[in-house]
Amino acid sequence: MKKHNFCSGPSILPQVVFEQAAQAVLNWNDSGLSILEISHRSQGFVDIVDEAVALVKEHLQLTDDYEVIFLSGGATSQFFMTAMNFLDKEETAAYVDTGIWSAKAIKEAAAFGNISKIASSEDKGFSYIPKSYSVPTDAKYLHLTSNNTIYGTQIHQLPETDVPIIADMSSDIFSRPIEVERYGAIYAGAQKNTGTAGATLVIIRKDMLGKVNRKIPTMLDYTKHIAKNSALNTPPVFPIYVSLLNLRWLKSQGGVPAMKTLSEQKAGALYAEIDRNSCFIGKVAVEDRSLMNITFLLSNPDLNDKFGAACDAAGIVAVKGHRLVGGFRASIYNGMPMESVQVLIEVMQEFEKENG
Amino acid sequence: MKKHNFCSGPSILPQVVFEQAAQAVLNWNDSGLSILEISHRSQGFVDIVDEAVALVKEHLQLTDDYEVIFLSGGATSQFFMTAMNFLDKEETAAYVDTGIWSAKAIKEAAAFGNISKIASSEDKGFSYIPKSYSVPTDAKYLHLTSNNTIYGTQIHQLPETDVPIIADMSSDIFSRPIEVERYGAIYAGAQKNTGTAGATLVIIRKDMLGKVNRKIPTMLDYTKHIAKNSALNTPPVFPIYVSLLNLRWLKSQGGVPAMKTLSEQKAGALYAEIDRNSCFIGKVAVEDRSLMNITFLLSNPDLNDKFGAACDAAGIVAVKGHRLVGGFRASIYNGMPMESVQVLIEVMQEFEKENG
DSSP: OOOEEOOSSSOOOOHHHHHHHHHHHHSGGGSSSOGGGSOTTSHHHHHHHHHHHHHHHHHHTOOTTEEEEEESSHHHHHHHHHHHHHOOTTOEEEEEEOSHHHHHHHHHHTTTSEEEEEEEOGGGTTOSOOOSOOOOTTOSOEEEESEETTTTEEOOSOOSOSSOEEEEOTTTTTSSOOOGGGEEEEEEETTTTTSSTTOEEEEEEGGGTTOOOSOOOGGGOHHHHHHTTTOSSOOOHHHHHHHHHHHHHHHHTTHHHHHHHHHHHHHHHHHHHHHHOTTEEEOSOGGGBOSSEEEEEESSGGGHHHHHHHHHHTTEEOOBOOTTTOSEEEEOOTTOOHHHHHHHHHHHHHHHHHHO | OOOEEOOSSSOOOOHHHHHHHHHHHHSGGGSSSOGGGSOTTSHHHHHHHHHHHHHHHHHHTOOTTEEEEEESSHHHHHHHHHHHHHOOTTOEEEEEEOSHHHHHHHHHHTTTSEEEEEEEOGGGTTOSOOOSOOOOTTOSOEEEESEETTTTEEOOSOOSOSSOEEEEOTTTTTSSOOOGGGEEEEEEETTTTTSSTTOEEEEEEGGGTTOOOSOOOGGGOHHHHHHTTTOSSOOOHHHHHHHHHHHHHHHHTTHHHHHHHHHHHHHHHHHHHHHHOTTEEEOSOGGGBOSSEEEEEESSGGGHHHHHHHHHHTTEEOOBOOTTTOSEEEEOOTTOOHHHHHHHHHHHHHHHHHHO
8 A cells, every 4th residue: 555654754755766766775877786885985976975965055055155064963963063063162152942852952062162042932832933032142153943843833034133043954954945144054864855864964154164172073073074075984875875866856846946835735735624624723833833744633632543543544654743742743844745645634534524 | 797896895785685675765574665764763663773783692692781782973983982981081091003993093082081002013004913912901991993994904812901892893793703701892884794884883881881970962972872772863774774684694694603604715715816826915914814805916016907907807896905005905794705706816817827
C-alpha cells in the first residue's frame, strides 16, 4: 500500500530522490562504484560538494558574503557551535524562546557568554510567536528558531533590528524566500527540507568569522571547515549526496518560490479543513501557524485512538503529535505532495461523517 | 567493467551490503517507506541501533563493562572528545606518535590536559612502530593508533602497561581479535571496516566515565549519548543502518576470526609479491607491516605513471599512495575479496615481465 509519510523528521523526500539515491548506492554515475565507497578526496565528491553549495546559494539567493558548509552532528551541535564561534565570554547574545529547540539553544550557548532571553511564549505553552520585544543594540547576535516543529508555529515576520540574526531553520529552510541580508548565520539539520539525516547545513556571513578569542577544537571551528570546503575530515558522503539530489529536484520544481506557493496550498487546505471540521481544533495562534507542521487536536480527545486508526487504514504515517504536546501533527515539508495532503483531508472528512 | 576498489576510505563494502542498502533506500523492510524517511524515534530504528550495538559487542567479545554508541563527526572529532571526556586539566595522558593521525590526536588533546608524547617513529618517516618505551604509571590513559593508514604500519603487540588504552581503530577494527580488557575506549570512523562515512563507532569502558570536572556541551558528552542509546538528537540513520548491514555480513562470514585469516591471506599474498617482484619495494619495517594498507614503491620511480596506467586498465581503483608519502597503497579492508587482490598481483606480475 502507498504510504503517506507525515513524519516531522527524518521526513519524506521526493520519490525521484529515493530512486536516484538507491541507484547511486549500486552504481554511482555509471562509475562502476557505489557512492558509499568513493573517496571524499576524489574529484567526483569535490564536484558533489561544489554543486550542492552552488545550489544552496542559488536557492537562497546568497551573495558572495556568505559561506556554505555541510557538517555533521545536527542542529543540536549548532546550538553550542554558534556561540562557541561567534560569542566571546564577556559578550551578550539575545535569544527568543519559542519552545524546546530554542530552550536547548539557550542552554548550550550559556556556557560561552551572556545569554539574554529577550522574549518567550512559554506562558501559553509556546502556542504563539512573541512579537512585541526589542533587541538590545549591543547584542552580538539575535538567535531565532524560524519554525517550531513540535508546536506548529512559525515566524512570519522578522523583528526590527540591525543585530545580525542567527536562525535555526531546520524545519522550514527552502520553503520560502528569506531576507538574506538579515542573517549572520543559518543552520539546519538536513533531514527535513535539505536531504536526509547525517548532514547539517551551515551558512555563515563572512564578517561573523574570526572574532572570538577562545581556543576552539579543529572540528568545531567553522573557519577550518570553510577552508577545507566541507572535507576537513571524511564528511558524511552519502547524506551530502542526498542533499544534492534534493536540491536539484528543488530547482526542477521552480525553486523556493514554487515551494512557497505549494506550501501555502497544502497548509491552506489542511488548516481550512481543521477550521471547518467540527471534530478538529487548531492548536496555535492563527497568525503564527506553521506552513510546515500543522498541529491539531480532536474536539473529543476520547476519539484520538479512533482517528489514529483511521489514518493507519489510509496509509497515513506518523501524524501523532510530539509526546510533549499530544494531539496530532501533519508535517508537510517540500517533499510532501498535495495528493497525500488530500488523502489526510478526506480521512478527516470521513471521520466527521461518522463521529461529528 | 568490474572495478577493484583499493581506496583507503571510504572504502569497498561487500556487494551484498550495497544491494541491501539500495533496496532499503527504495523500500525498507517492506514497510513502504524509504530508510531515508523513517523516524529515529520509531521502533524500527531503535531495533536497528540495538542490533548493531549487540553485533559490535559480539564481534569484539565486549563484556557488560563496555558501552557502545554511534556518533558522527568521524575519528577526528574523537581526537578532542576523548581528552575532553577523560582527561582533567592537571592530569597527564601518554600518546605514541605513529604518524599524522596520532599527531592530530596529540594536538587536539593538548587543549584539555598534559600530553606526554612517550614514543615516536618520526625519525624514520613513521615507517615502523615504536616498541621500547615505557608508559608512565600515573598516566590517565595511553593513546595508540592501532593501524596507520597512510604509512601502512600496524601495532601487532600492545605495550606492557596497566594504564587503560584508548585506541583509534578506524582502519583495522573488526579485522582481528583484540585484548578487550586492555582498552578504556576504542573509536573508529565507520567508513572502512564498520560501514560507510557519516557514522563513528565509540566503545567506552564504564569506569572511564564521569571522572572529569569540566563542563561539556551536551553533544560532546559521552554519558549523554549513552543515556539516549545513540539517539540524543537525530543520528545519522542511514550510515548506522549500513553499519548494521555490514556487521551482519561480518557475522555471516564467520566474524572477526574469519577476517583475521582472510586478511593474513590477502596481505600475505600481496607482500609476497612485493618481496618477490623486482619492480616493487615494500615501504615499512617487515614486522610492523599492516594487514589493511599495503604500501609499496616502484624500484624505478620513473615507471610510476606506467604502473598506474596498468592498474587503470585492469579496473584497479585508488592505489595511488597518500600525497604525503607517495608510491602506491592497496587498502584491503574486510570487504575486499581475495579475487581483487589476485587481479592486482597479476598486474604486478605482468608489469615485471614488461619492465623488470
